[in-house]
Amino acid sequence: MALDGLKHRIMGSVGALRGKRKIDEESVKELGRSLRKALLEADFNVRHSKELTERIERRMLEEEPRPGIKLDTHAMNLIYAELVRLLGPAREIMPHNQTILMVGLYGQGKTTTTAKLADWWRRRHGLKVAVIEADAHRPGAYEQLQQLLEGTNVDVYGEPGESDATKIVRNGIRNVGTADVLIIDTAGRDGLDDELRDELVRIAEVANATECFLVIDAQVGQAAGPVAQSFHELVGVTGTIVTKLDGTARGGGALSAVATTGAPIVFVGEGERIQDLELFESDRFISRLLGLGDIQGLIDLAPGDLDQEEAARLAQRLMSGRFTLTDMYSQMEMMSKIGTVDKLLSHLPDAMFGGMGNMSRAQKQQMQGNLEKFRVIMDSMTQEEKDQPHLLKSSRIRRIARGSGVYEKDVKELLTQWNRSRKMMRGMKGDRSFRRKMKSMMDVDDMDLGMG
Numbered sequence: 001m002a003l004d005g006l007k008h009r010i011m012g013s014v015g016a017l018r019g020k021r022k023i024d025e026e027s028v029k030e031l032g033r034s035l036r037k038a039l040l041e042a043d044f045n046v047r048h049s050k051e052l053t054e055r056i057e058r059r060m061l062e063e064e065p066r067p068g069i070k071l072d073t074h075a076m077n078l079i080y081a082e083l084v085r086l087l088g089p090a091r092e093i094m095p096h097n098q099t100i101l102m103v104g105l106y107g108q109g110k111t112t113t114t115a116k117l118a119d120w121w122r123r124r125h126g127l128k129v130a131v132i133e134a135d136a137h138r139p140g141a142y143e144q145l146q147q148l149l150e151g152t153n154v155d156v157y158g159e160p161g162e163s164d165a166t167k168i169v170r171n172g173i174r175n176v177g178t179a180d181v182l183i184i185d186t187a188g189r190d191g192l193d194d195e196l197r198d199e200l201v202r203i204a205e206v207a208n209a210t211e212c213f214l215v216i217d218a219q220v221g222q223a224a225g226p227v228a229q230s231f232h233e234l235v236g237v238t239g240t241i242v243t244k245l246d247g248t249a250r251g252g253g254a255l256s257a258v259a260t261t262g263a264p265i266v267f268v269g270e271g272e273r274i275q276d277l278e279l280f281e282s283d284r285f286i287s288r289l290l291g292l293g294d295i296q297g298l299i300d301l302a303p304g305d306l307d308q309e310e311a312a313r314l315a316q317r318l319m320s321g322r323f324t325l326t327d328m329y330s331q332m333e334m335m336s337k338i339g340t341v342d343k344l345l346s347h348l349p350d351a352m353f354g355g356m357g358n359m360s361r362a363q364k365q366q367m368q369g370n371l372e373k374f375r376v377i378m379d380s381m382t383q384e385e386k387d388q389p390h391l392l393k394s395s396r397i398r399r400i401a402r403g404s405g406v407y408e409k410d411v412k413e414l415l416t417q418w419n420r421s422r423k424m425m426r427g428m429k430g431d432r433s434f435r436r437k438m439k440s441m442m443d444v445d446d447m448d449l450g451m452g
Helices: 004-015 025-041 046-062 071-087 110-125 141-148 165-176 194-207 218-235 251-259 282-289 295-301 308-319 325-338 341-347 361-379 383-387 394-404 408-429 432-442
Strands: 098-103 129-133 155-157 181-185 211-217 239-243 265-269 277-279
Touching: 004 025, 004 071, 025 046, 046 071, 071 251, 071 282, 098 110, 098 194, 098 218, 110 129, 110 141, 110 181, 110 211, 110 239, 110 265, 110 277, 129 141, 129 165, 141 155, 155 165, 165 181, 165 194, 194 218, 211 218, 211 251, 218 239, 218 251, 239 251, 251 265, 325 361, 325 383, 325 408, 361 394, 361 408, 394 408
Parallel strands: 098 181, 098 211, 129 155, 129 181, 211 239, 239 265
Antiparallel strands: 265 277
């Protein structure tokens, strides 16, 4: 996830309170100094950082923790609440009868984000979606959009060679304007020059859009605020999409700067795949940032063909401590549909995997490769062997290694990983507090997790 550095520094700041029974003013001031430094290093605005840490310091001194709540947990709850307050509430986006105008500077990922948004609407709501490519200045923009949306059943309208963007929009509305959601991609510039301003105003008049989304690169940092404000004043931006949030330490600056303008964040982009666009909800985003997980967000990432009953069955088995290689295989199949290991771990509470969310990028890439290798190995096993892994002795291991084209040590590595996971699941079975949280996050009242 983006802003991993901020997460680790916040954890370190709060960790200083671990074991303390009573709060004192010096500890609170030290927490505030450490948090402010962490926020500034993540490129949060100086004023925002100061205001946020002062509120946390004041609340730490004035508010008593609830009975049974440790001081470090109390501090983390306050940090969560104040970060959510800073980023603001989610904006509700109506699913039908939408015309969306996409605007932004050059090189911010606008055309790619247009394709991601079209696919998100198609997958999330099953609607008829169409896109108009109105960038008449960048060669290949129409072909790029066509390629990105190939096989998605999203209609793409464009007029390669036409230099009048307003004309393209007008013709596009006549041809594909009956779609439930119509998205219009526009040209970007290095700055809001007079030509871009005039063209955008004309397109906005023709489009009569219900939403106007500004696309902005997270690497812009704190400068995202003034850029958002300028576009907002020009065409009435109703929401902002922050892109490339997975590849920058400046994401904190972009998020906090945009959130305080008249154009709240509505989506964030993390990753290069067309599915890598998420509806922005500050409470869930901050929950992930702080290592608390976002199970509902993970469910939202799942494709439509994911068997929800099978997912619920697997979750029930995992939380009850029962875990075979068959379960491990099902788990890996679901992971491959949802996305990368990095994305999956960012949605799960750190406590669930004993700090696996803190792995380096190289470690996560190695784990991704292992998942593919392990699935191939398990394809060479019989169903009996997957259901009863204790049967896997030397002769069977040799046969499986030959059948899957790997070394015997690779098969043993799989068994070691399974055994480690099995023991971890058994440990979670005895942790009532954690399982209660998981049950709540999964919102499945009828699931029997053996918590009696």
